[in-house]
Amino acid sequence: MDEEPLVIGTHKLNSRLIIGTGGAANLAVLERALVASGTELTTVAMRRADAEGGSGVLELLRRLGIELLPNTAGCRTAAEAVLTAQLAREALGTDLIKLEVHADDRTLLPDPFETLDAAEQLAADGFTVLAYTNDDPVLALRLEEAGCAAVMPLGAPIGTGLGIRNPHNIELIVSRAGVPVILDAGIGTASDATLAMELGCDAVLLSTAVTRAADPERMAAAMRAAVVAGRLAREAGRVPQRFWAQASSPPR
Amino acid sequence: MIQIKVNGKWCEFPEGTTVADILDAMGGARQGVAVAMNGVLVRRGSWVGVVVPAGASVDVLTAVQGG
Numbered sequence: 556m557d558e559e560p561l562v563i564g565t566h567k568l569n570s571r572l573i574i575g576t577g578g579a580a581n582l583a584v585l586e587r588a589l590v591a592s593g594t595e596l597t598t599v600a601m602r603r604a605d606a607e608g609g610s611g612v613l614e615l616l617r618r619l620g621i622e623l624l625p626n627t628a629g630c631r632t633a634a635e636a637v638l639t640a641q642l643a644r645e646a647l648g649t650d651l652i653k654l655e656v657h658a659d660d661r662t663l664l665p666d667p668f669e670t671l672d673a674a675e676q677l678a679a680d681g682f683t684v685l686a687y688t689n690d691d692p693v694l695a696l697r698l699e700e701a702g703c704a705a706v707m708p709l710g711a712p713i714g715t716g717l718g719i720r721n722p723h724n725i726e727l728i729v730s731r732a733g734v735p736v737i738l739d740a741g742i743g744t745a746s747d748a749t750l751a752m753e754l755g756c757d758a759v760l761l762s763t764a765v766t767r768a769a770d771p772e773r774m775a776a777a778m779r780a781a782v783v784a785g786r787l788a789r790e791a792g793r794v795p796q797r798f799w800a801q802a803s804s805p806p807r
Numbered sequence: 808m809i810q811i812k813v814n815g816k817w818c819e820f821p822e823g824t825t826v827a828d829i830l831d832a833m834g835g836a837r838q839g840v841a842v843a844m845n846g847v848l849v850r851r852g853s854w855v856g857v858v859v860p861a862g863a864s865v866d867v868l869t870a871v872q873g874g
Contacts, residue, residue, distance in 0.1 A: 576872040585872070600873025603814040603866060604833065604840055612872045613839045626874040641848045642868050646841035653874060762874060 558786075561758050563735055564683035564704040566622070566651065570595045571752070572782045573624065573737065575762025578714075579771065582611050588765050589619060592775035598624045598653055598762070601643050613647075624685070626653035633672035640677050652677060653707070653760075655687035663713040667694050671701060678702025687739055690720070692727040699734050706734060707760060710751065711741025714763045718747040722754055729755035745774075745781035752785025753793070809861035822861075826854040829865055840869045 561568045574594040579585035589597060597616055616623060625643035630636040633656065640652040654673055658666040665687050671694070677684045678701055685705040686698045695706045708728050711717035718741060719725060729736050735758060738751035742761040751759050759782050768774035808819045813829060820828070826842055826849050842849045843866045849857055859865060 575874040577874050579872060598874030599870035601841075601868045602871045602873075604836065604869045605814055605867075613870050623870065624874075625870060628874050638843060638846060638848065639868075642841035642843060643870070644841075645848060645851060646839050646868060647870060655874075 558783075561735060563685065564650070566596075566683065568595045568622075568758075570779075570782075571758040571786060572748075572779055573597065573758055573760040574765060574775070575760065576612055576616075576766070577762050578766035580766075582615055584771055585612075585766065586615055586619070588771040588775040589615075589621060591772045591779065592765065593779045594621060596622045596624050596651075598626050598760070599647075600626055600628050601639050601646070622651070623647050623649050624651050624653050625649065626655055627673075628655050628657070630656050631658075631666070631669070632656065633669045633676065636669070636673040637676050637680075640673075640682055641680075644682070650681060650683045651685065652682045653685045653687060654703075665689055665709070667691070671697055674698050674701040674703050685737065690724040690728070692724055692731065695728040695736070696731060699732060704734055705737050705757075706732060707737040707739035709740040710738055710747060713740045715741055716743030716764060717741050718743050719750055719754070722750065725751070725754045725756065742778075745777040748778050748781040749785035749788070752782055753789050755789055758782070811859050811861070812864040814866055820859070824859050826857045826859060826865065829859065830854065830867065833867060836869075840867055842867050 561571050570593045572594050573596045574592050575598040627636040627639040636656050656666045656669040657663045674686050683704045686703045687707045690708040698706050710719035736756050737758040738756045739760040742764045748759045765771050765775045810817050811820050
């Protein structure tokens, strides 16, 4: 079956599964998981060059031919996020940026005001902005109007694995979006990824669910299949839910 | 000698030190890194020419696993 590519700005991707590299025990585990996932776009964070954990991930992603999606994780203000995005573009030579401005460490929920402010500045500066946002249909529209190339509502807070807590909000966001909607954060297992696609999301971004699974490579393969299954089901058009039974065999 | 804060640590450098000199002192990596001085991006093409003043804060960033 022909798969339509995911288009984000000028970037075309055949895989609708975006993987985050955070949380992997080591690079060998990460490599096997990335290959099994089939992903073509993968997040990295920007940190001081002498910080631990910097070695190797760039070379790994280049060797695997996976496009980089730098993020602004750890930023608390629009100004910090804008500077981090500029540094990422300079260091990595990509216009893609996953904009995330966290309000506090306990929830890691996006700060809507700082996120919107940063999105306007970055879009005006020529970035292809993928904005991490709350599952708020109004904010998603505002981010699109600000020039974001994709909006990325959370299913649940980062790293919780709680799945999609408000499926109706995700459907509302999808129903009005003119840019791709990527379900980001909260995915715990394969059925969550499938649900995201069944709700009409264009892609899924996850990391913890794979990198911290008991067997990351196997879970990556599960997520790959889950995203494909969910998209096929969405396109196929599910049957309506009914209260009473409806016989599937002819009456005797 | 002057004091420059490199990635959060005060270090001594001779007067006239450029951004490129600081990168050399850190091991010389040029690929996949970016530099901010006092919270403002210093473009790659300016590394050789930009002199870092005493008391400046220079951050050298690269990509790590995350997100």
